[in-house]
Amino acid sequence: MSSALATRPPARAGSVVTEGLAVRALLIGIAVVFLALFLVLPLVTVFIQAFAKGWSAYLAAFTEADARSAIRLTLLTAAIAVPFNLVFGIMASWAVAKFEFRGKNLLVTLIDLPFSVSPVVSGLIYVLVFGAQGLLGPWLLAHDIQIIFAVPGIVLATIFVTFPFVARQLIPLMQEQGTAEEEAALTLGASGWHAFRTVTLPNIRWGLLYSVLLCNARAMGEFGAVSVVSGHIRGLTNTLPLHVEILYNEYNFVASFAVASLLAGLALVTLLVKSLLEWRFSAEIAAGARGH
Amino acid sequence: MGSSTAIRVEGLSKTFDTAAVLHDLSLDVRAGELLALLGPSGSGKTTLLRIIAGLDFPDRGRIIFGADDATRVPVQERAVGFVFQHYALFKHMSVAENIAYGLNARKRADRPAKAEIKRRVGDLLDLIKLSGFADRYPSQLSGGQRQRIALARALAVEPRVLLLDEPFGALDAQVRKDLRRWLREIHDRTGQTTIFVTHDQDEALELSDRVAVLSKGRLEQIGTPDEVQENPVSSTVLKFLGDTIEVEAIAQGSEVRVNGRLTPVKAPPGLVGPVKLYARPWQLQFAEPGQAHLEGHVRSSYRSQGRQRIEVDRPEGKTVVVEASDTHRLAAGRPVGLTINAGYVFKD
Numbered sequence: 001m002s003s004a005l006a007t008r009p010p011a012r013a014g015s016v017v018t019e020g021l022a023v024r025a026l027l028i029g030i031a032v033v034f035l036a037l038f039l040v041l042p043l044v045t046v047f048i049q050a051f052a053k054g055w056s057a058y059l060a061a062f063t064e065a066d067a068r069s070a071i072r073l074t075l076l077t078a079a080i081a082v083p084f085n086l087v088f089g090i091m092a093s094w095a096v097a098k099f100e101f102r103g104k105n106l107l108v109t110l111i112d113l114p115f116s117v118s119p120v121v122s123g124l125i126y127v128l129v130f131g132a133q134g135l136l137g138p139w140l141l142a143h144d145i146q147i148i149f150a151v152p153g154i155v156l157a158t159i160f161v162t163f164p165f166v167a168r169q170l171i172p173l174m175q176e177q178g179t180a181e182e183e184a185a186l187t188l189g190a191s192g193w194h195a196f197r198t199v200t201l202p203n204i205r206w207g208l209l210y211s212v213l214l215c216n217a218r219a220m221g222e223f224g225a226v227s228v229v230s231g232h233i234r235g236l237t238n239t240l241p242l243h244v245e246i247l248y249n250e251y252n253f254v255a256s257f258a259v260a261s262l263l264a265g266l267a268l269v270t271l272l273v274k275s276l277l278e279w280r281f282s283a284e285i286a287a288g289a290r291g292h
Numbered sequence: 293m294g295s296s297t298a299i300r301v302e303g304l305s306k307t308f309d310t311a312a313v314l315h316d317l318s319l320d321v322r323a324g325e326l327l328a329l330l331g332p333s334g335s336g337k338t339t340l341l342r343i344i345a346g347l348d349f350p351d352r353g354r355i356i357f358g359a360d361d362a363t364r365v366p367v368q369e370r371a372v373g374f375v376f377q378h379y380a381l382f383k384h385m386s387v388a389e390n391i392a393y394g395l396n397a398r399k400r401a402d403r404p405a406k407a408e409i410k411r412r413v414g415d416l417l418d419l420i421k422l423s424g425f426a427d428r429y430p431s432q433l434s435g436g437q438r439q440r441i442a443l444a445r446a447l448a449v450e451p452r453v454l455l456l457d458e459p460f461g462a463l464d465a466q467v468r469k470d471l472r473r474w475l476r477e478i479h480d481r482t483g484q485t486t487i488f489v490t491h492d493q494d495e496a497l498e499l500s501d502r503v504a505v506l507s508k509g510r511l512e513q514i515g516t517p518d519e520v521q522e523n524p525v526s527s528t529v530l531k532f533l534g535d536t537i538e539v540e541a542i543a544q545g546s547e548v549r550v551n552g553r554l555t556p557v558k559a560p561p562g563l564v565g566p567v568k569l570y571a572r573p574w575q576l577q578f579a580e581p582g583q584a585h586l587e588g589h590v591r592s593s594y595r596s597q598g599r600q601r602i603e604v605d606r607p608e609g610k611t612v613v614v615e616a617s618d619t620h621r622l623a624a625g626r627p628v629g630l631t632i633n634a635g636y637v638f639k640d
Contacts, residue, residue, distance in 0.1 A: 180376050180378060180380035181380050181381075181382060181383075183347055183367075183374070183376070183380065184374065184376060184380040184381075184382075184442075184445075185382075185393065185397070186347070186367045186368055187345060187346075187347070187367055187368075187370075187372055187373070187374040187446070188393050188394030188397055188445065188446075188448075188449055189368045189369075189371075189394050189397050189398060189449060190368065190393070190394075190397035191368065191397075194397055198382075198393075198397075199382055202382075202384045203383065203384065
């Protein structure tokens, strides 16, 4: 190395990739202002509007019969969609991560499909298949089975939209972990099911919990697909997000924002638990997060 | 050593996608022996081990355990202990839970009592000299310790045969040496029939009772370390077991000539005409140019572990390494002759 280079004083202390103070302040400032304007302010507004007429008005929004039925339906939908996608997600990621087969890439692409399709289109697909004028419509009508504008349609649409969450999280995680531990368990005499319960499941538990959390948040908050198949029948086929819209359209702002605050609260709790999981089990989740 | 056959491999063939990895491979494993499967990567040695374990299945051929055909027996029922290159310990279980896994996985009727399992785990921890480590987790252990735990876990189910897939491959040199000696001790003490896969000749020759040399999915030779070193059946085996110098030669009767000069090497019956003579670096000796089998110029020399290694450039452009105990150093560029004292002759 030339001595001229070595004797020149460093322009700045610290790493070569560090920017000057002014640039740093500017960048951080822009980020903070943007977040405040587009995330924090709306969130605060939701709660301010919800409590605009005090506690009693706020609580009244939930005691009303339609609101309670919307809460029940949302919980029911999530209670079906989340376990379904949990089981499906584990099976799909197991198949993709631990076996070699033809059409594997196609399967992975298909699992991703709901992420790339607009939720409204997802809902329309179900209307076109199960609706009165749809593919299976006449048959369903003849057997007195109603799917569209009823609870089954809402559940189906929610399942479709939340389909990728668990699988997308687990596939890279399982791929990274490989099959050696399962093989070890089998050579030690464990049955396939025993090996799955005692080796595979514990290895993916935190990634699984993380993905279920995200899946649940989406299942409860889904609007577009559910809106198309629901028919907006108050007290029957309204989920929480749909209920918010209806109240808002009726200029019932307090009730609308009160119900919205419930969803916002759900989002905050999800965010909190998600951060806790990421902080505590970052290594086990990271493999999955990289896949997104 | 008992010479009864513990495992018989008969005519094994296996193809992955379109690449054949095993061709009609047969070999016998004797009860109580420590057998090394030695071969370069891609020789099919790991596939053979996995087929014996039941982790892979052959396209053709049979695996016979004792008197029973085990070819289609699922891995759980084969009673094999398998040790993986990267340990494959259960990360979320303690050392004791790892070792007890196989016993706990048994059906209730066959499962030993809790106290009995605890005693067996304790005995195994003593055997691998990790008695105080029962409650540790794999992430708190070094690579060598993990591999010992993996071995104890495999031994816990009292397997018929212990299978080790490159057991020391992921460890650094010093730990590897210690573990080799330690594995030999364990084997001597337990008398467990053991097969291990390695691509390291030293490891195979030092550890095993017999070595099976594999190449391109075929068994080249099986024998004691002495047998395969003294009487290699092919140039493949010879080359794989150590450094060789390859020389064009002419066989006539049993006589072998290099550059027209007679060598002390005898050609096997039936081998006549142009042949290849292979010599180890220590089977050559320096001589005056003009009176030797080979000639060349010293390129460089270095000393390692009490031996002098001299690189000699030969006129045809090949460089050979000669090993000598000579303490005098040969200057670079100096013309030298090389006399062949011993070697092996093959057609190719």
